[in-house]
Amino acid sequence: EIVLTQSPGTLSLSPGERVTLSCRASQSVSSDSLAWYQQKPGQAPRVLIYGASSRATGIPHRFSGRGSGTEFTLSISRLEPEDFAVYYCQQYGRSRTFGQGTKVEIK
Amino acid sequence: EVQLVESGGSVVRPGGSLRLSCTASGFTFGDFGMSWVRQAPGKGLEWVSSINWNGGITSYGDSVKGRFTISRDNAKKSLFLQMNSLRVEDTALYFCARGEFYFDFWGQGILVTVSS
Numbered sequence: 001e002i003v004l005t006q007s008p009g010t011l012s013l014s015p016g017e018r019v020t021l022s023c024r025a026s027q028s029v030s031s032d033s034l035a036w037y038q039q040k041p042g043q044a045p046r047v048l049i050y051g052a053s054s055r056a057t058g059i060p061h062r063f064s065g066r067g068s069g070t071e072f073t074l075s076i077s078r079l080e081p082e083d084f085a086v087y088y089c090q091q092y093g094r095s096r097t098f099g100q101g102t103k104v105e106i107k
Numbered sequence: 108e109v110q111l112v113e114s115g116g117s118v119v120r121p122g123g124s125l126r127l128s129c130t131a132s133g134f135t136f137g138d139f140g141m142s143w144v145r146q147a148p149g150k151g152l153e154w155v156s157s158i159n160w161n162g163g164i165t166s167y168g169d170s171v172k173g174r175f176t177i178s179r180d181n182a183k184k185s186l187f188l189q190m191n192s193l194r195v196e197d198t199a200l201y202f203c204a205r206g207e208f209y210f211d212f213w214g215q216g217i218l219v220t221v222s223s
Contacts, residue, residue, distance in 0.1 A: 037210075057211075
């Protein structure tokens with residue numbers, strides 16, 4: 001099983017700041033088969049990025065994904081108030097697994 | 108508009124069984140693989156199972172393999188999850204999601220509680 005480790009566990013930031021979230025895989029993720037999701041309290045997750053760097057339909061350009069192999073990142077160029085949420089990475093190169101999540105909270 | 112609506116959640120005793128359903132609308136159901144993802148209270152997301160567009164390929168997470176069975180009825184635009192030998196640790200909100208590999212639309216989830 002590919003284990004995904006997200007860091008940090010929690011980030012305290014202010015609106016307007018730039019943030020980069022990390023997702024590290026225990027084995028290489030084939031074909032950059034990695035997605036990122038955002039989940040707000042009481043809501044279902046929403047896909048942001050798939051294929052490591054492709055933005056899903058309707059996702060603002062301030063969200064960007066990068067990486068390959070075992071190291072992946074999700075960046076938000078300027079935090080908007082609605083971006084404070086929990087973010088999960090998920091690999092689908094070998095079976096499917098999720099990271100444990102990173103919470104982005106308002107400072 | 109894509110909609111996924113789960114049903115069938117309940118409180119069940121350990122060792123019991125339950126069948127979840129997910130009804131889809133707003134897209135051509137038979138063109139897409141589908142999945143179940145769960146979230147224990149206050150915890151992260153856990154992939155449960157996926158099925159390809161025609162039901163010919165199914166896959167399961169290690170924690171449910173041999174106990175859960177995913178299936179679909181394309182004519183009824185429905186996805187199912189048969190859960191047997193339920194354990195306390197299966198307690199979670201179960202989401203139906205579109206996609207076999209990554210998940211681009213999600214239902215709101217249905218709660219399954221396993222408790223004596």
